[in-house]
Amino acid sequence: MAAHEQDGDLARSQQKHWQTTYATHPGMYGDQPSNAARHAADVFHEADARDVLELGAGHGRDALFFAGDGFTVQATDFSPIGLDQLCAAAQTAGLAERLTTTVHDVRDPLPLRDNCVDAVFAHMLLCMALSTDQIRALVDEVARVLRPGGAFVYTVRHTGDAHYGTGVSHGDDIYEHGGFAVHFFPRDLVDTLATGWEPAEVHPFEEGELPRRLWRVTQTLPH
Template identity: 75%
Template sequence: MKSVTGDGQDLAEVQRAHWQSTYGAHPGMYGEEPSAPAVHAAAVFRATGARDVLELGAGHGRDALYFARKGFTVQATDFSATGLEQLRRGALAQGMAGQVTTAVHDVRKALPLPDGSVDAVFGHMLLCMALSTKEIRGLVGEIRRVLRPGGTFVYTVRHTGDAHYGTGTAHGDDIYEHGGFAVHFFPRALVDALADGWSLEEVHAFEEGDLPRRLWRVTQTLPR
């Protein structure tokens, strides 16, 4: 079941419009430095011998460009065309245009990639966007489909220990909205369920930002 706003609108579509306008008003809003989870993920991916990375929810590209600088070939997706245009300009400016490809994509739909076609997948706070539990499960199934055997998936999510959990505008299914941004807060049981059939390597708790936001960084791998 899709989450909806109080006036019956599809919450994910409302969020798409909100992110489009936010990226338009604040180009490069997260800066040029990579996120700490991306730095960690790059080291994990390198250790496993990965060469190509799929980033979901790449936004304006600070992490995608970092992966490219580290020598990976990067496929970056986001549902904001505005954010991805900023990413493409950044790749061109950094001489990385040949290593980074982009695609506007809604993760509620099947990933536009063949089976077993990527070595690693990264998503920083993408899974905890305005997605229902059913949609999140479907997305992880798609990630499993496109990963090669032995492939690694690193993702981060805000969890139910976060100060914003249970406050703001409630949309059901552990989704709460603050300042126009809707977040699906993860209980630990959901992390464990999403790792069914995978090897769950790590669930690392960390904090980010001024609130601070409380997150888990999850690393899981497919069997070979």
């Protein structure tokens, strides 16, 4: 089987798995924002950002936080079920007017025009079942849609994580545990993705059970 066919099969299986997971466990991550989103909001406010694009928003705990913190939010995910839960929560919270959702797979170009958003946030989206080439293309897309001086905050699990190198290997530093495939980042990939940006701030942190070991990366597009 060709590599692109394997990538397509993994992408389809992961989308199905996330659809089932959100349907079975609605609001699975709770209603409190991630610490990464709290950090991102501070960065975005400092940069005088008004509109935020969140990639991989899921059921939307962070998107709702951004909307409640005064930003206009565009939230994308490849799970319609997750985004339906986000829309329902936004209606309940009175934030629907500040938030729009789009079903989108980040393996495809972002459905936005050039230089149209002030900030982009992605919590553990870049370390999903994406190939290194797909990750690089996605970051290029983020640079395309950001306005000059725009901030990009993302988090990824890295090769120091206890799950790295275990479970089902899909190649390219992608390993699957319990149906969830993760691309574990080596540090040189983070550095490569920061090429052409202002120097990146890389902050190590831990989250959840095990615990998961992640990097929070903050980088800014030059003016």
